[in-house]
Amino acid sequence: MKAETVLGALADATRRQVLEVLAAHPGASASALSRQLPISRQMVLKHLGVLQDSGLVRSAKAGREVLFQVQSAPLSETADWLSSLAAQWDSRLADLKSRAENPDVRPS
Amino acid sequence: MQDTIERSIAINAPLERVWDLVTEPGWWVPSDTPVDSNRGAGAVVVRESEKWGRFPVEVVEVRPMTYAAFRWSPTFPGDDLAPGRTTLIEFTVTPTDDGVSVSVVESGFAKLDAPDSVKAQGIESNSDGWTQQLEALRTQAED
Numbered sequence: 001m002k003a004e005t006v007l008g009a010l011a012d013a014t015r016r017q018v019l020e021v022l023a024a025h026p027g028a029s030a031s032a033l034s035r036q037l038p039i040s041r042q043m044v045l046k047h048l049g050v051l052q053d054s055g056l057v058r059s060a061k062a063g064r065e066v067l068f069q070v071q072s073a074p075l076s077e078t079a080d081w082l083s084s085l086a087a088q089w090d091s092r093l094a095d096l097k098s099r100a101e102n103p104d105v106r107p108s
Numbered sequence: 109m110q111d112t113i114e115r116s117i118a119i120n121a122p123l124e125r126v127w128d129l130v131t132e133p134g135w136w137v138p139s140d141t142p143v144d145s146n147r148g149a150g151a152v153v154v155r156e157s158e159k160w161g162r163f164p165v166e167v168v169e170v171r172p173m174t175y176a177a178f179r180w181s182p183t184f185p186g187d188d189l190a191p192g193r194t195t196l197i198e199f200t201v202t203p204t205d206d207g208v209s210v211s212v213v214e215s216g217f218a219k220l221d222a223p224d225s226v227k228a229q230g231i232e233s234n235s236d237g238w239t240q241q242l243e244a245l246r247t248q249a250e251d
Contacts, residue, residue, distance in 0.1 A: 006109075007109065082217070089115040096135070101119065
């Protein structure tokens with residue numbers, strides 16, 4: 001199975017729409033989702049596949065149908081990860097500022 | 109969710125000094141040994157420390173006194189630079205009343221290959237309470 005990153009999965013606008021509609025309709029089938037979207041059931045399934053590869057969606061069989069649900073943990077994990085990267089940059093920039101403003105101080 | 113990080117800082121120091129610091133390739137990642145770096149576009153400088161690992165940094169573009177862009181692999185330490193494994197870091201230096209403003213934009217996270225930890229986890233498609241939930245839903249719907 002191809003591993004997809006959350007950000008990679010969310011890079012497509014239509015895919016983001018699929019995720020939003022699914023979030024509003026937990027346990028929906030691909031057919032039900034395509035009725036809410038301007039794309040075919042096949043395209044919905046394709047996008048759901050990518051979302052599943054990233055861990056954002058999971059599926060389960062219920063009788064003859066396959067139903068889908070959003071998993072929010074990867075979203076919040078990714079948001080946390082980006083926040084920590086931003087904080088890292090703040091720290092590096094603060095260090096840069098310190099070195100620029102105090103050139104005679106030896107770096108630690 | 110954007111695949112870009114943007115931060116900035118105000119620095120009270122001469123533009124030339126800030127420019128000199130910002131254009132050292134990989135200045136933001138520790139190096140145990142001083143690196144005499146080529147700073148021209150295309151140069152690849154390796155920053156290495158025992159604590160943080162080995163990070164090659166490529167100089168992408170430099171516009172004197174204004175803009176410097178680099179490429180590196182933040183999520184694949186030790187690897188050589190390869191497509192699908194790098195982000196772009198762009199620094200812009202702007203004069204202000206009190207000195208300069210330095211902004212950084214790091215982008216390209218959406219195009220990164222999933223790190224090995226993600227691949228190792230795999231995605232579980234069967235589950236626990238989820239199946240029971242669905243059964244309950246189906247039962248309800250069929251009433």
